[in-house]
Amino acid sequence: MTPRQATPPRAQPSRQAKPLTAPAVRARKGSGPPLVMVTAYDAPGARIADEAGVDIILVGDSVAMVVLGYDDTLQVTVDDMAHHVAAVGRGQQRALIVGDLPWMSYHVSVEETVRNAAALVRAGAQAVKLEGGRKRLPMVRGIVDAEIPVMGHIGLTPQSVHAMGGFKVQGRQADAARALVDDAIALAAEGCFAIVLEGVPDEVARLVTESVPVPTIGIGAGPWCDGQVLVFHDLLGLEDRVLPKFVRRYASLKADAVDAIAAFADDVRAGRFPGEDETYHLADDVLRALAGNGTIGAHGADDGAIGALAGNGTIGAHGAEPRTA
Ligand code: KIV
Numbered sequence: 001m002t003p004r005q006a007t008p009p010r011a012q013p014s015r016q017a018k019p020l021t022a023p024a025v026r027a028r029k030g031s032g033p034p035l036v037m038v039t040a041y042d043a044p045g046a047r048i049a050d051e052a053g054v055d056i057i058l059v060g061d062s063v064a065m066v067v068l069g070y071d072d073t074l075q076v077t078v079d080d081m082a083h084h085v086a087a088v089g090r091g092q093q094r095a096l097i098v099g100d101l102p103w104m105s106y107h108v109s110v111e112e113t114v115r116n117a118a119a120l121v122r123a124g125a126q127a128v129k130l131e132g133g134r135k136r137l138p139m140v141r142g143i144v145d146a147e148i149p150v151m152g153h154i155g156l157t158p159q160s161v162h163a164m165g166g167f168k169v170q171g172r173q174a175d176a177a178r179a180l181v182d183d184a185i186a187l188a189a190e191g192c193f194a195i196v197l198e199g200v201p202d203e204v205a206r207l208v209t210e211s212v213p214v215p216t217i218g219i220g221a222g223p224w225c226d227g228q229v230l231v232f233h234d235l236l237g238l239e240d241r242v243l244p245k246f247v248r249r250y251a252s253l254k255a256d257a258v259d260a261i262a263a264f265a266d267d268v269r270a271g272r273f274p275g276e277d278e279t280y281h282l283a284d285d286v287l288r289a290l291a292g293n294g295t296i297g298a299h300g301a302d303d304g305a306i307g308a309l310a311g312n313g314t315i316g317a318h319g320a321e322p323r324t325a
Helices: 022-026 043-051 078-091 110-123 134-145 158-164 174-190 202-211 253-269 284-292 305-310
Strands: 035-039 056-059 096-100 127-129 150-155 194-198 216-219 227-230
Touching: 022 096, 022 194, 043 056, 043 078, 056 078, 056 227, 078 096, 078 110, 096 110, 110 127, 110 134, 134 150, 134 174, 150 174, 174 194, 174 202, 194 202, 202 216
Parallel strands: 035 056, 035 227, 056 096, 096 127, 127 150, 150 194, 194 216, 216 227
Antiparallel strands: none
């Protein structure tokens, strides 16, 4: 077996490809190029990911940290997730949309789990993802029985941040590595169509990948997985405060955005914005009509903007120079 991303494929424009389904993702085990998944949380993000040709858009509960400013993922609710799933649904055309079930939405009962999964589907998700191994099997079964495809997620599961004692690489000891393999086998047997492997040594990811009949999608799990996922804001450099070891930044959009907004501020302050091309004007006949009716000027004075435009020599709606002068 060779690392799955040894020969990275070029992304194909979405308009050349058919919409991807969960069974089609499942069928990519052992065939085709590695699966590409990125997170997105709104319509522009989904359009960008879709046009880049990704296979799967994950509306991750990482939205809590990268968009909403929380320190962990525990703060978002099913309603929050549905709101973001719906926005992504309005921007996506081809990629499969997976909605993340947030913390406490699948921990109480199977019935509650299925209702919450259905809420994400009604919002626009075509599959859902939940964290955890064998202890989540009844929930996985319930969702699958409701005809909703489920993606598993094991290893570093951010919703367990307090139980794990922080965001730490998992499966470093032999017992823990074996447990991850057993978890993955059980999740696949229960019907998961793919499994995210997060924050595990690459040897463990390889063992898991070779042990299950469904694709593994890695993040911080090395090159042996059947696919890779990164968080939108990390890969585009929109998040620049931390750079985890497993992230590769393909752009510096935060720095570009700061530069762009600073340039706008400079232009406004120096009177360079808006320019002639960025300004609306009245048609000449309207201008003449306004100038000729004797009530010109923003406050009834006859020396205002209309008079100025009509050529009476005075400039400015309030008798002042334009702020851009
Ligand atoms: O919420 C998320 O972004 C995720 C990925 C890290 C897999 O679960």
